[in-house]
Amino acid sequence: MKEMKYVLVTGGVVSGLGKGVTASSIGLLLQACGLRVTSIKIDPYLNTDAGTMSPFEHGEVYVLDDGGEVDLDLGNYERFLDIKLTRDNNITTGKIYQSVIDKERRGDYLGKTVQVVPHITDAIQDWIERVAAIPVDGKEGSPDVCVIELGGTIGDIESMPFIEALGQFSYRVGAGNFCLIHVSLVPVLNVVGEPKTKPTQHSVRGLRSLGLIPNILACRSTTELDMAVKEKLSRFCHVSLENIVNLYDVPNIWHIPSLLRDQKAHETILKALNLFSVVRKPALGEWTAMAQRCDMLIEPVRVAMVGKYTGLSDAYLSVLKALLHASVACRRKLVINWVAASDLEDATATESPDVNRAAWNSLKAADAILVPGGFGDRGVEGKIIAAKYARENNIPYLGICLGMQIAVIEYARSILGAGNFCLIHVSLVPVLNVVGEPKTKPTQHSVRGLRSLGLIPNILACRSTTELDIAVKEKLSRFCHVSLENIVNLYDVPNIWHIPSLLRDQKAHEAILKALNLFSVVRKPALGEWTAMAQRCDMLIEPVRVAMVGKYTGLSDAYLSVLKALLHASVACRRKLVINWVAASDLEDATATESPDVNRAAWNSLKAADAILVPGGFGDRGVEGKIIAAKYARENNIPYLGICLGMQIAVIEYARSILGLKKANSTEFDPNTKSPCVIFMPEGSKTHMGGTMRLGSRRTYFHATECKSAQLYGNQSFIDERHRHRYEVNPDMVPQLEKAGLSFTGKDETGQRMQIIELQSHPYFVGVQFHPEFKSRPGKPSALFLGLIAAASGQLDVLLKKCTGTKSNGYIISKSKSGLSPHHHYGAVNAIYSKSNGNTLHCGWLASRLGIDGWMKLESGLFMRDSLCLLY
Template sequence: MKYVLVSGGVISGIGKGVIASSSGLLLKTLGCKVTSIKIDPYMNVDAGTMAPTEHGEVFVLNDGGEVDLDLGNYERYLNVTLTRDNNITTGKMYKHVIEKERRGDYLGRTVQIVPHLTDAIQDWVERVARTPADDSNEEPDVCVIELGGTLGDIESAPFVEAMRQLRRRAGKDNFLQIHVSLVPVIHGELKTKPTQQAIRDARSAGLSPDLIACRCERSLDKATTDKIAMFCQVEPEQVVSVHDVVSTYHVPILLEQQGFLTQLSQGLKIDKQSIAPSLVTKGERIWRQWKTLTTSQEHVYETVSIALVGKYVSLHDSYLSVIKSLEHAAMACRRKLNIVWVDATNLEQETRESNPEAFHKAWHDVCTAEGILVPGGFGARGTEGMIAAAHWARTKGKPYLGICLGMQVAVIEYARNVCGISGAHSIELDQQTSDPVIIFMPEIDPVNMGGTMRLGSRPTIFQPNTEWSKLRSLYGLDRTTIDERHRHRYEVNPEYIDRLQAAGLHFIGKDDKGERMEIIELKDHPWYVGVQFHPEYLSRVLAPSKPFLGFVASAAGVFEPVVKASQAREAELANGVSEIII
């Protein structure tokens, strides 16, 4: 097993996740089988209880793991399926060691950070690194490990020490470290001192970076590269410039152009001759498709405007997978994506009285957008604004996609304004409601918060006589079952289903027992779809999520050709003519 460690210095949030994902992608172009691990040094056991506005979205895996958003990047770039064990946190490791101590596994010894915690971290990494992650179902060749936070943070110390020891355990030529650092521009001059200090800090902690990825506004000139190489004790070719580009999809190309892949393969002593020819061919095809995708998008000029009506819009990373899914769909539709961020609270009548400027701007953005998307969320804040946006989309024939909470507010809106159930609401939003059309799922723990929702991959069954469905036409009318990832505590109340369906709200998808409503769709509407699951978690660059693809295609006015192209693609895959590789 070979390891690539990606660490960061100077400041956090400089793109370690993109560098880690790009490194894994480039290794896949050689034919290597790649997996990824993210280390987060916070005390939470997982990301499930963290507010989106504090740490970005919670990404959900097939096994129900609630993890850091960077694992979404890994899955999207590498086309792998990871598990909850691929995300390591301080809380998870301490819990693991304490449970071993309680069982008596340490035979009465004094349990310490070194060696017990650091050994546990290394054992965990070695075990997870060997877990198959792609469709080959074989042990990976390389594991890319991203160390979250910034070197020097007190909470990172045990992980830094564990990685230092792992380098010795892995052996010569089996461990390579990439250190991502910031090179700021001050008064027009590229400043290298922060990077020099960051490398000193890394070495003082026992780590020795083999490659230095310099994040900067503009490309490094030769003099700056040579200066960094000299003071950081590396060769100039070991310093790469990661300057601002049009999109993150260009980063792998930017790195490859600077010989980054050569440095990776030489540092890890990867012999391309020893890789199976079929994997080499597949890797070459990956690279051709990736470059074609990124370069073709540069020649797209028509746009599609989507109003994202949410409650966490102050931090866009709260909806990172939604953004990426919209990007994937827009690229498939040959459109440039324009997301209009709308705070749902600003659509409510209270804002009209307290802040009329924000109210009118929000409604202008909703009314002029070509599609309206209401994503998931928790709590009552902004939900009346979401209901108003769903009402506008339904009555004005505007393409609408509701995800999780977005589906629930669409049901509430329909119950109120079409079925005449004026008191319709959700138990989550109004516990005293007389008509709870959305209720708490009976099997969910109402007290403990972490990991207690309906989580992970679950089947959804398309119902009979729904061949008219636009969404089904994208999945394929011959498919009766789909698997998507879930994260929710509330569901549509079964007592209201017949009344809603009689009024024209079709529940075209239900769970495998036929008890839980998973998909709603209106029959005579350009696109009005709500899904209880989170389709954004399974979207891939060359395989956009079907609900997102149909939504964006309808908003762009190209639904019919996109359906035909999607069906042709599915037929190719079924016949083994083509392969989704990204």
């Protein structure tokens, strides 16, 4: 394994000498020699990162690919070296101390007294070695050289642990693997007019006293130093003359790598690292040409930078660099017109008119306007003014982060007026039992409050238990200042699918379309099929009872999507849905002992059901009751659907009852179980709950064609359903379970993650790791919910044959031309013919064959030619 080489850049005398640019230039120079380079910046402050610091403290917060908020010098590294760093490439005192304290709290130090030396210093060295080995250039393998910049100046108290650690580190990695470059100021005092070397001498003496010996002395100065000054520095700083380089002021920082090369700094570094004989000469041709091209730009391009921290250019350093890169590419000389956003505001115009006038002059003189990111409300109105000026006067505008938000706010204020915006206010009109009449005062006060906030309602939608008479509407119109025709009444209806028709019948759509200037360009609302579905739902009589065995049975909204999916499927099967709510814990033995009546009632509800559903969930409360419900469904041939946890429950029950593994469990409920049927997913987080699950749409591939789930989905090879879980079926248990008769009919793309289980010998016993309820729609019920209700109502065989396009009792169901699976158009009819000559069959026979929903659809003439064709 190759040895890592380290180049340390330190600074002396004063801060702000350009150590970051020097470190970046050294890295570029080594890259030009054919070496792979990474960088580390050490910031000796106690902050964990730069994310919470004001730009006035350390300049801009630079953001990395991994979300790290770091020092702006890492931006220099990435720009010069064209690499991608991580948050770990920025070491802070806060990070180091936090790491050490976390280890101490875990007991990693085995009772030792935790001290700065050796624990803090060791942590620093370990961090450097770990991060230095991580590739940052998109290639495999470790980099060759790590350039480390130590922030601050030599002698700072906060830097001492790092200096001690780096002294130990240089000794540990050994000569030939470590090179130290000290950047120091050689000032020129106006009173004497000559460079003064004493500050640098003292700085180097301090560095040596701390155990660090510089290989190279990089002297910052305003003008080029003569040989006598270099010789004096060499003599008193004990650095050989050829190892003293002069970083004098140049037209732009892109000249620094060439400046270092011309003074053969790379040769000194390579010799110190034992690399001189194995690398090529630095190839800086393209870089040098770019630096020279930048110097030769004449024609200006003026960009108004409208921000909050315009007094500190480093606050927007990356934005300035990006503008410079673009300007050079366009052969233009960049000129920044700094505009303090608050100076554009009306308050400044009143208090300091000269300041306001100067700000406007700078804005108007610009060829482009840029509003960068930021936080806080200071200057926000000025930024909005700048965005408006750019939009109205066709000035090129770029809004970054907050700058984009500013542009949206300005557009909404200026453009979204009449004809583009419609406000509908929903309010309650209650009926008090003591008076028995609708009370309009609550709605009046609500609308008054809305208007006081600057929002004027176009439509007032009044919720009530019964239909409001015209007198109430007139009163609301008079006191709420909303025209009578724009007051709609949303009274209670048998089911919410009637609401669109209710709104249509009161011409709410016309009021909305008129408000949006769309009335003349759209058609009348076509709600025939939707209305028929709502009416069909009202006319259902024959019940289907589903036992919902869960943890939150006292709150139906906890399972809202599941309930809606059950309703969609029930309407498609012409059954009236009845939910038997069963609190899972009420089925358990503990409840039977403590509250036998509660236990008996739960069992009665479970046994009275035509189907059992165990939905998703977390936590161990009620788990044993859910296992009991799954067992009851399996043993008594009751249709069962287990969703997410409900599938895991079914697997645990099967392992206990059929495999004889009495202690089988999920590691969620028993981390020490010896028969882990369900385990924590490797990519999950056990410490952070939010956003760490397997979430969103994932693909499931069917591994059996004869299974019910595949047939319900129309024998597709794969499906996409939504997931939300941290635990999964243990793949090591799958062979045992399959051998015992439990089929894993759906798996992920790897074949290792179990997505669907079935019992082939059972009328309908299905468990899925995903959540099919989230994609169920009215008129397009979820396949698996449709299967559950069909099984519960004795229609599953017919449904399966319809879904797969096979004959059933003299009927053939063909797939829709639209490509949707058959259950999406369940009950739709195009044409019906008799056995003889295509004559239309008698209506009574037809109604009995189709059921009430099919007959209503046929009668209302809603069937499209490309929907499912039901042919005799």
